[in-house]
Amino acid sequence: MPEIRLLKVSKHICRDVDLTIRDGEVFVVVGTTGAGKTTLLNVIAGVTDYKGKVLIDGVDVNGVPPQKRGVGYLFQGLALFPHLTTASNIAFGLHARGHNKRAVNDRVLTLMEMMRITHLSGRYPHMLSGGEKKRVALARSLAPSPNILLLDEPTSSLDHQTSKYLRSELLFLLKKLAVTTVYVTHDLREAEEIADRIAVMSKGKVEQVSTPRNLFFDPRNRSVAEFIGMPNIIECTGSRVLASGLVEVESGDLRILLPYDGNNLAKIAIHPEDIYLSDVRDPGPALNRFTGRVDEIIHQGATVRVKVSVDKMMLLTEMTQDAFEEIAIEQGKEVNVVIKMRRLRYVEA
């Protein structure tokens, strides 16, 4: 469980990246597609050439090939060998390192039990479901007992519930194995949940490294603010617990219901995508529903941002171009505004 340092690393889009990943932590790298996240993992694993320096536990590993870096890598898309069964996939790294057949079999069995995939032992990757593939790939990367684990979008392309469960299982596993983990994701919510520290990348640069909380209410620059989605930061003038786990927040004349356990709140952050607009009144219950006025419509490629004012407060909302074209809204006109109840980001009073 070593420390990893990157010094002035350049490759593809990445330019002069300096980064220190602490011994044993879960370090999450977030950023949009093409920000250079995967490139960073490839550099640490040594599967690509690069400029700059990588130190593992203070030792320069620049000349060291990927075979000898002691890194386990869960690739995006997994890269499970399609021509090998589950057991052979897991055994691949052990055979490559010259373990004898008996030792390999024992280790493969142990790993399959740990990952609860023993029943999949003889299946080829194309016969596995998304969640099963993830577990096989994880077992394969853990088989040679690496000190460093690189995870590239480990929960992508799983359904919501499976991804949530896998995440909590991963968290448990990482703490147990106590390996140094670099975890890449484009999903900020996932990053917040699992990270000791988060690095936000954009266009090959590390824009900010901080704890999850600080990122939200204290983004360092415009680019980080854009990435975290330009949340509407709302100053609370009061808050009231309605029931266990539910709080009503006051801000001016606005009352918003949110899921939350705990003390009084000073600020909350509401995501633009968590605010729905519609031109007709939905038949459902009027939970967190307000009437607003469209101030501005901003087209940004495949998404549209709409600024609406509700009771003197200005809210930024965001939707896909497709969704935007299904509703008829115009600048200056009234709209129905619904704030979805989602998990809350907040600063306590």
Place this chain on the structure above:
Amino acid sequence: MPEIRLLKVSKHICRDVDLTIRDGEVFVVVGTTGAGKTTLLNVIAGVTDYKGKVLIDGVDVNGVPPQKRGVGYLFQGLALFPHLTTASNIAFGLHARGHNKRAVNDRVLTLMEMMRITHLSGRYPHMLSGGEKKRVALARSLAPSPNILLLDEPTSSLDHQTSKYLRSELLFLLKKLAVTTVYVTHDLREAEEIADRIAVMSKGKVEQVSTPRNLFFDPRNRSVAEFIGMPNIIECTGSRVLASGLVEVESGDLRILLPYDGNNLAKIAIHPEDIYLSDVRDPGPALNRFTGRVDEIIHQGATVRVKVSVDKMMLLTEMTQDAFEEIAIEQGKEVNVVIKMRRLRYVEA
């Protein structure tokens, strides 16, 4: 806007289907894949042969080819002609009916404006987004001014928000055009929202035809109950409005928060998929979170049903096999149970 009657129609899986669709209503056919829903539309459109009789406004149309049935059909997968542009796709039916060029152009322009797709006029289908394709296909099927509209999964493969918006636009359009509509979907929630009446199909049989509300609290048989997802019907001993649009329901010792506007409730229905189980305590707020005990685990192909008892009440929950394998639960053990706040199905007191 005619009435449609099917008498003892048999084709593929469908056996002796009798059905009357009333003049001008939105009639929704729900059922799982392979229940025979699309076959029914094909029979009404006449694009397939069948046994039995189809009457439109009392007239037997069995010998009438699809070209002369006056039916607009939005196919599943849309069947937009890939080699024609948006405008040519919409014009296809008008040219086929021998309208002159000028009349065709006018009608195509009107439809493109109505559907807000004028800017897509020269594009081929592969250059359109999912939502855009749907609107082009709808315009094409409406072009020859049909009296009957057949819609096969019109909102499938759209993202959640777009599909929601398209649904409300469709509802508005159908009421305006006042055509008789047969709307096929596998999504019960969608059916409830848009239907005047719902028919539940299963294995080629129409199991029940009723209003959306009746379906839920009064399913006619096991097969309908299975399709509506074996909801947990909870008798309420009390209910209390917490805030506008939010109610706390009491049932024995259990208190559940739900979004709802209105009077006191007698019964509510909670879907097995709306109840999450987990072996670790989530970091989020304790909204509708309870501790339960696992009574029974039932494997059903790709899904797993788990019966848990919470405070003497028995709840049925359901998850995917993938999700199930990510959590470690066993019969007789404790689990965390979270009831998701979703739109409520209820019977008022």
Place this chain on the structure above:
Amino acid sequence: MRRRTERLQSALGILPIVVFVALWEAVGRLGLFAGQLLFPPFSAVMAEFYHLTANGVLGENFLSSLTRVLIGLFSGSVAGIAVGVVMGWKDVANKALGPIISLLFPIPALGWLPLLMLWIGINEMLPITIIFICSFFPVVYNTATGIRNVDRRFIQAAETLGASNIRILFRVIIPLALPNIFTGLRLEAGMSWRVLIAAEMVAIPTGIGALLMKAESLVRVDIILVCLIVLSIMCLLFEKGFALAERRMVGKWSNHA
């Protein structure tokens, strides 16, 4: 900076060809392999190329080969498409003709040659018929497959929109089958040249194939090489030509459908 790297790379790309030609020239001149008569240097081949072009021998033989390929390929393709469309569209036609065609399809086109020599005799119809056969069967097969693979949904959609069967065939089915039809045509475009020279080598006294055999009997390796260059260029051109036509006609919408 980038431009320069690219130019340098494309310059490096033809380097192996330059080396190849230089080696050829050297081996030829030094008579290292098989003697200068059997292995003429590149320059001698080019000189002969010029000479054969100037005195019209190459042009004449090339033109008669080209004419045969064009007529055979065109008539074979048209007939193939017509039969293929009927077989793909009408199940009865498919049931009746399908087994016979799958019986005749695997016979090598060249195998027909001795038979046709006896039936037709040695005249211009012989190579044209061979090319006709060589292109007919694959085009029938690909066309019928293409027509049959058109998604029934498109046909049903056209029906509910009020289109007659003939309109559906010409406005929906055939256009959608074009990518498959072109697959057949593209395959045959190069193949027809290959079959033609074989036929000319065996039985026909004119054309590039005949010139090849004449050169062989005169031990004129330089002429053989000139013919091979012309042939490989024509094979390439015909294949690329159909690929281009395909991109023109279906590229706008195909491969994305």
Place this chain on the structure above:
Amino acid sequence: MRRRTERLQSALGILPIVVFVALWEAVGRLGLFAGQLLFPPFSAVMAEFYHLTANGVLGENFLSSLTRVLIGLFSGSVAGIAVGVVMGWKDVANKALGPIISLLFPIPALGWLPLLMLWIGINEMLPITIIFICSFFPVVYNTATGIRNVDRRFIQAAETLGASNIRILFRVIIPLALPNIFTGLRLEAGMSWRVLIAAEMVAIPTGIGALLMKAESLVRVDIILVCLIVLSIMCLLFEKGFALAERRMVGKWSNHA
């Protein structure tokens, strides 16, 4: 009930072939087309088939053709796979050999015949070399493409798992390129027969192709037809054989990857 319908349908399926054979027999017997000499009835062809088999002429010629195809195809494929693997794996090899191969690839295999007649002379090496050439280039091309198309991720995964380069080549890259390699092999399996008979018709005095030409000069259409039947069966068998081998070796995991 269902079984019976199926049986009835498969019986109807061979009906066109029965009609075809019957027509052939009738036309042949009545001498309606080209006379009975030029168009022998089906029964006469079958009788000749038996006769040629019994006196060993067919077997002898068939065996020499088969031997040539097997040797040429095997050596051409092995060489093609080896060169293709090197070209796909080492970029230098690809840069050096690629342009030359794409220069030689479009030359029709049969075009080499006059050249090889002069270089090699008319002996057993001639048809074998032609088949070698005919199979070598496509196999090189498909193998190199297959190797190069192996997703880099699989190689990187094998690297981080500690596998040496040789191990990666033999345990990851080549297995994953097998579907592409088989595409090349399958194409050539039938093609080699087509090229062989052409070569035998032009230059070699034994083999099915030579028998065809001999039959032509003797105006023995029945022998020609026997040869064509044998040829089309062999073309089919070789293609199906490789398809079967492919399914055996990669069917378990391929097409799903």
